[in-house]
Amino acid sequence: MSKVEQILAPWLELATEALSTTAADVDWSVAAALLRAQLHAPLAGTFTWHAAGGADVTGFPPPTGYDLADVAGRAPGLHPLARHYAEHRERTVLSIDDVPPVTGPDASDYLVELAEHGIEKHLWIPLPPVDGTRRVCGVCRAGDAYTDLELELATTLQRTLAGLQLHADVMAAWRAGHARVEALPRAYDTAEAIRLTAREVAVMSLCGEGFTTARIARRLGISPRTAEKHLENAYRKLGVQERVSAVRRAEAIGVLAPRGAPDGVAAAT
Template sequence: MSAREYARVLDLATAALHERHPDRLWPLIAAEVPRICGGDDLFIRKSEEWSAKAGTVRLWTPDSPGGGCVDDAAGLALRQGYPWADYARATADRAPVTASQVAGGRTWRMSTTAHLMRTAFGTDHVLGLPLPRASGPFNGYLLYRAGSPFTAAHLARARRLQPVLDSIERQHELLVQWRQTTRSVDAPADPDDRAADYGLTPREISVLSLLGQSLTATAMGRRLGISPRTVHKHLENLYRKMGTTDRVATVLRARACHLLPRSSPTRP
């Protein structure tokens, strides 16, 4: 990865981990990931199991930075999961891979799905970039490219990007959960406003959320994809900003200030 490409990955990680609003993460990713991995300005995030009849397929393009729904024909082809569904069931390998590698070049080109992708998006090639944690169904990102295929260099960049995307996904999950569990009718302000009053960063909010679940620093690190040492640095910042000196006092203060729910949420 060149210095310029590395800087792009670093900029993406920095911007994403400082974004307070979870739904604003995907336009950030959609703008940068295709450029880093050699895709066109098309991007699909798959975060749930699709069936042939159910599952919203949302496509990000420069013309729809908030994401737009794919039409019925292309959406049906994508939800059927060719060729990713069988591949995900057949192997535990979560390395980035192209549709041509999974199905075979000629088989992919002649497939109904490839035809619909050419018709709907004007693209010939698809790069699947799964999340490392994903098991069972393929969950991750689909990137599209017209003309020449994705190269070995594109796949290498995608592999290096995987841990960053995994960290962003973990952050998103925790921020969404935190927002849902801290909103209440008796709360004096929006959760984000209350966090801003204490100067908490989105990463510190995630650590605080896990602290409220009584997780150890090691367990927090696993959930966030960071080291226990980094978790302790975030805890030190939390103690300083909230005027506390230990875990218990911090959780009690956060609950009193409506930064954590009154009772701990059930761990997923």
């Protein structure tokens, strides 16, 4: 096994688990552990900044001695990477040393604060935005700047991380739809009984929302051919031959939540 294959092997295992089982979500703690080990940083996290303000932050491991959510919440106006991504709307993997600093005393104090916490060197991996948010996976360490090899590796991992995030978004919406009709356990059991993978459930969920194959592919970050293959596998397992029948069948057996059903009303058996 080559060095690249050794690096990517645990990511493939993580993705396989997330895409196979509907009851399994993406284990971001595992992803963070891999990022920390492979990019030589003691802290990794997922960061989401909302268009209306505020941030959702999860650090691995959870830091002690300071409030990471507070630090990240102030990033949009003070952090060089946050300012750069907000202004340029790009998704290139960058380190804090790759972009111009933010000027002004508040920004200088912010960088001093990062250094005091031992997290002044940041590398951010942008993830696909949704509903006006900005999302990144980031790693932080003290002292040494990130090397070209580390930036290259992070860029290689970006596609996998983005794909995991897009899949997690669709599956979260699928679970939320079932939660509204109190039918999630049945959905898990039925999908398992007919051997639908989480990926097939994801494409069927988007199909049920009226997405075309091309749009499903864009939403999940995959090729149209791959999306079509997942749909064909789902049709076969549902015992149908085309998408309208597939959606109706999936709703009838509880794999998809019934469209327009009021809260507490599950699909008919």
